[in-house]
Amino acid sequence: MKNKVQACLTKDDIVDSLKNVGVNPTAQRIAICQFVLCQGDHPTADEIKTWVDQHFPKLSLATIYNTLKTLTDAGVLREYKFPHSGKSFYDNNLVDHYHLLDEESGKLIDIDSKSINVSKGFLKEFTVNKMDVIFYGKHKSQVDG
Amino acid sequence: MKNKVQACLTKDDIVDSLKNVGVNPTAQRIAICQFVLCQGDHPTADEIKTWVDQHFPKLSLATIYNTLKTLTDAGVLREYKFPHSGKSFYDNNLVDHYHLLDEESGKLIDIDSKSINVSKGFLKEFTVNKMDVIFYGKHKSQVDG
DNA sequence: TCTAAAATTAGAACTATTCTAAATAGAGGG
DNA sequence: CCCTCTATTTAGAATAGTTCTAATTTTAGA
Secondary structure: OOOOOOOOOHHHHHHHHHHHOOOOOOOOHHHHHHHHHOOOOOOOHHHHHHHHHHOOOOHHHHHHHHHHHHHHOOOEEEEEEEEOOHHHEEOOOOEEEEEEEEOOOOOOOEEEHOEEEEEOOOOOOEEEEEEEEEEEEEEEOOOOO | OOOOOOOOOOHHHHHHHHHHHHOOOOOHHHHHHHHHHEEEEEEOOOHHHHHHOOOOOOHHHHHHHHHHHHHHOOOOOOOEEOOOOOOOEEOOOOOEEEEEOOOOOOOOEEEEEOOOOEEOOOOOOEEEEEEEEEEEEOOOOOOOO
């Protein structure tokens, strides 16, 4: 089973997506989207920079950050922070979900929130607007030396 | 209901606690412990610095960080990071628990992990070693203007 | 073509933390 | 009591990740 299957979007698809959410589809933004909306798997800003540097003549780190903020505000991306790293991770999965950090590979794996039942009836005192869950673990199939 | 009732420890109690876990009870460490093991409610390094500056002649920020690491390694404290802040938060509650961020007050509130049931049977593929949960919410009793 | 607004950029600034290397303190042996 | 050894503390530099600033470039539209 794959973690997430994201068909690669064409440039036109990306232009449309951006227009749909009121974001001006500049060349830089399209380049960034080609990675974060398609190939990237929970990339960080520096991973995006590395990819973009190989596919776009010159694009500043400031634009990466500006664009990530624009896309997040527009609802095309989600930003996550986790205890194990000071960096922000960007996720194009817009469906509610949690994450598992595979401690062997360091990869983040999406966990459908519907597959976890969190009974929080205890919280009589509180209105809960949102919750984040992160699991730390590894594939059972993997065998250590 | 109080979030956590932590009786104030005497200096001798702190000295004993430190010795028990093999940590040399220096004046600086005792001063820091007086706050983090007692009065502090999920303090950050800078909050600890602010308190200590008022109760100890001169104590460097480096010592705060060194001591927090020492205490965390010794198992006297736990360090948490949350998505809403780049800072580390230190908690003297050593019992397994989750947190709720009260979005009105900005305070972190301990949630007994036993009061939440997380069914993770779905995770047939993974061995889960640890999980973190954070809720974002507010007191129901509070009424906005 | 002109203008105004939007986007991009390089580099400075900032925040939280860690590192470095020197100074100090404390324990134990003589 | 003095010496030495190690642990601890310290100030300040360094680092990492991100945001800010102000100048420049691009773009859309009149």
